Amino acid sequence: MATETAAEGCEACPAHHAGNLIKLGVNMANWDYVVALAGNPNTGKSTVFNALTGLRQHTGNWPGKTVVRAEGGFSYNDGRYKLVDLPGTYSLLSTSLDEEVARDFILFGQPDVTVIVVDATRLERNLNLVIQVLEITDRAVVCLNLIDEAKRHGLQVDDRRLARDLGVPVVPTAARQDEGIPLLIETMSQVATGEVVCKPHRLQNETSAMRQAIGRLVDKIESVFPDLPNARWVALRLLDGDKRIVEAVRTGELGDLSRGMASGQEFMSEVAK
Amino acid sequence: MNAVQSKADEILSEAAAVRWEAGPNFHDSLMETIYTDASQVADRAVSRTGEQPRFDLDRTIDRLLTSRWFGFPMMLFILTVVFWLTIEGANLPSSMLATLLIDNLHTTLKAGSADLGIPWWIDGFILDGLYLSAAWVIAVMLPPMAIFFPIFTLLEDFGYLPRVAFNLDNLFRKSGAHGKQALTMTMGFGCNAAAIVATRVIDSPRERLIAIITNNFALCNGRWPTQILVASIFIGGLAPAHLAGLVSAAAVVSIAVLGVVLTFVVSWTLSHTILKGEASAFSLELPPYRPPRVLRTIYTSMIDRTLIVLWRAVVFAIPAGAVIWLSSNIQVGGLSLAEHFIDFTNPFGLLLGLNGVILLAYVVAIPANEIVVPTILMLTVLSAKMAGLGDGAGVMFEPDESTTAAVFAAGGWTLLTAVNLMLFSLIHNPCSTTIYTIWKETRSAKWTTISALLPVGMGFVVCFVVAQVWRLLT
Numbered sequence: 046m047a048t049e050t051a052a053e054g055c056e057a058c059p060a061h062h063a064g065n066l067i068k069l070g071v072n073m074a075n076w077d078y079v080v081a082l083a084g085n086p087n088t089g090k091s092t093v094f095n096a097l098t099g100l101r102q103h104t105g106n107w108p109g110k111t112v113v114r115a116e117g118g119f120s121y122n123d124g125r126y127k128l129v130d131l132p133g134t135y136s137l138l139s140t141s142l143d144e145e146v147a148r149d150f151i152l153f154g155q156p157d158v159t160v161i162v163v164d165a166t167r168l169e170r171n172l173n174l175v176i177q178v179l180e181i182t183d184r185a186v187v188c189l190n191l192i193d194e195a196k197r198h199g200l201q202v203d204d205r206r207l208a209r210d211l212g213v214p215v216v217p218t219a220a221r222q223d224e225g226i227p228l229l230i231e232t233m234s235q236v237a238t239g240e241v242v243c244k245p246h247r248l249q250n251e252t253s254a255m256r257q258a259i260g261r262l263v264d265k266i267e268s269v270f271p272d273l274p275n276a277r278w279v280a281l282r283l284l285d286g287d288k289r290i291v292e293a294v295r296t297g298e299l300g301d302l303s304r305g306m307a308s309g310q311e312f313m314s315e316v317a318k
Numbered sequence: 319m320n321a322v323q324s325k326a327d328e329i330l331s332e333a334a335a336v337r338w339e340a341g342p343n344f345h346d347s348l349m350e351t352i353y354t355d356a357s358q359v360a361d362r363a364v365s366r367t368g369e370q371p372r373f374d375l376d377r378t379i380d381r382l383l384t385s386r387w388f389g390f391p392m393m394l395f396i397l398t399v400v401f402w403l404t405i406e407g408a409n410l411p412s413s414m415l416a417t418l419l420i421d422n423l424h425t426t427l428k429a430g431s432a433d434l435g436i437p438w439w440i441d442g443f444i445l446d447g448l449y450l451s452a453a454w455v456i457a458v459m460l461p462p463m464a465i466f467f468p469i470f471t472l473l474e475d476f477g478y479l480p481r482v483a484f485n486l487d488n489l490f491r492k493s494g495a496h497g498k499q500a501l502t503m504t505m506g507f508g509c510n511a512a513a514i515v516a517t518r519v520i521d522s523p524r525e526r527l528i529a530i531i532t533n534n535f536a537l538c539n540g541r542w543p544t545q546i547l548v549a550s551i552f553i554g555g556l557a558p559a560h561l562a563g564l565v566s567a568a569a570v571v572s573i574a575v576l577g578v579v580l581t582f583v584v585s586w587t588l589s590h591t592i593l594k595g596e597a598s599a600f601s602l603e604l605p606p607y608r609p610p611r612v613l614r615t616i617y618t619s620m621i622d623r624t625l626i627v628l629w630r631a632v633v634f635a636i637p638a639g640a641v642i643w644l645s646s647n648i649q650v651g652g653l654s655l656a657e658h659f660i661d662f663t664n665p666f667g668l669l670l671g672l673n674g675v676i677l678l679a680y681v682v683a684i685p686a687n688e689i690v691v692p693t694i695l696m697l698t699v700l701s702a703k704m705a706g707l708g709d710g711a712g713v714m715f716e717p718d719e720s721t722t723a724a725v726f727a728a729g730g731w732t733l734l735t736a737v738n739l740m741l742f743s744l745i746h747n748p749c750s751t752t753i754y755t756i757w758k759e760t761r762s763a764k765w766t767t768i769s770a771l772l773p774v775g776m777g778f779v780v781c782f783v784v785a786q787v788w789r790l791l792t
Contacts, residue, residue: 132518200366286345
């Protein structure tokens, strides 16, 4: 019947599902998926966070506003999502407290999807972080935010090209105006549920010496921890002499990752101060 | 356990071996690789449409706000306008709230309880102690906060704070502190406890400690009302009526600026004595100006900042009201506890250009700086034994400026007392929430103690010096 077809047509459309978004605020017991929000400072992470959770995490136009993790929840298509707003950082390599909070969560918290919010007007600098995050996790969505500002400055960002180069979905948004948020939710849920599988970008401009060294170490790590999801990244960190990761190898914390023990929920209760 | 250990050692020794092959500057090569990749991907994705606009508004505004010559005057000008709007705008709603909550509601409640025959001490404790302190805090704090916070948040949304940081960065560097301290200091103008959490953006522990210890010199919203009230009664009162608001605003701004100066002085001293070291470099991003979303900002700053801060103040004011009422009504040897304390500390207070009442008020107000002025008023009435004001001992009454002025006069207040009260309100120990936050952030009893005692010691010294010089000159 005609009505049924119309209903089916609606079911297939993301706009229909966007209506199923229920903002849960801080009420988020028993979540099904954990979503991490990463990104450079002042790219609008907190604005995206507020748009999804209905919370009013304070936003401000200056870098470094969020220094602690903020958490909130939303429910979408019968799935309950827990959203974690990480401190804004330019990289995940150095050792300041906020970078460590962000890095540890993406690595040990093992979120089901990491949404990387980037500033469309400063894409190159923002991509440094994106590339580092993609080394850690396969499940990521790039939220190309401030697209309205980019237009105002006469910049055009080819989001499809970007998605192809990065190997993860890219969603253009203007979070302050709520533009693109429904599509962002749809996309992140597809990645979280495994409906969309990413083939993330890997470093391409390494020297051959680097490539060989990384390869050897990855082989070693994989032979010891066969199920570790990001052996390559661990290898990079060990070669860089990252004390935190050396420690994680030594204490067996990293081994727990490969056995899937450090699942999001346990991690929370352990790390929560 | 051993199995884990040996596996781990296997990996680590392999890493150590391989690191030799990877080249000497692995970290730098890695960074370079990441940057190259990023720039390639970005190049392919981004294109420019049309020509660069000839007139760049952001640049032009920046040239003015961060200019070598206009930057500081613009900052002072903007601050003064914000406070002037706050002081002028808060007057009317404050007195309306006072009339409603204190003149009308309190009188009605008192009459009602008298009709029901409730004993004087229950009625006094609840209505004169608990209720009045809460009502006072709402009447004094709600209007200025409801004006100040939205304006401040609009400035923040617009992107002005990083420009303030940019202007101050050089001074911070010269005092051996981190430039980002400018940001945390600016946050301290809202709330010191929140700002102390925000010092996490500073990587070096040395510079972070300096930022934590000196944050108290950023006048927080708990102290703005004290400054604003005392300034409008004593300093605004000296000026002709049409200038009073502006003069009071200027006085408040001077105190705030003094706080900034003290921040530099103390940072410099710390970084040249117990926290020696070089200032580390950092890059400060000046974000683009964004037109603030006015309605949303006003809404969220009302809910998130104003009401939450107000709620906190009320929560602390209610027990303080109880303490005040009890200490004024429990008699030992013919005098109340409060009077004993006041008589005991008065000589010391006078030496500092303050008095025993103010010192007691600060002790009562350690949980929340917001309630200093109401406490002082109440205690002054009590100790001056003024007739007809307040309905008995330990009653907080309405913030009507002429009455307030009369109370101060009866308590033997002079312009010196007012000036020193403003100074002491700027320079004293942080509130208990802030002290607790400092402990949580540093986990160090030593630095928490220093952060708490250093300012109060400085406050005593500054007030003492001002009082002695003042008395020499007059």
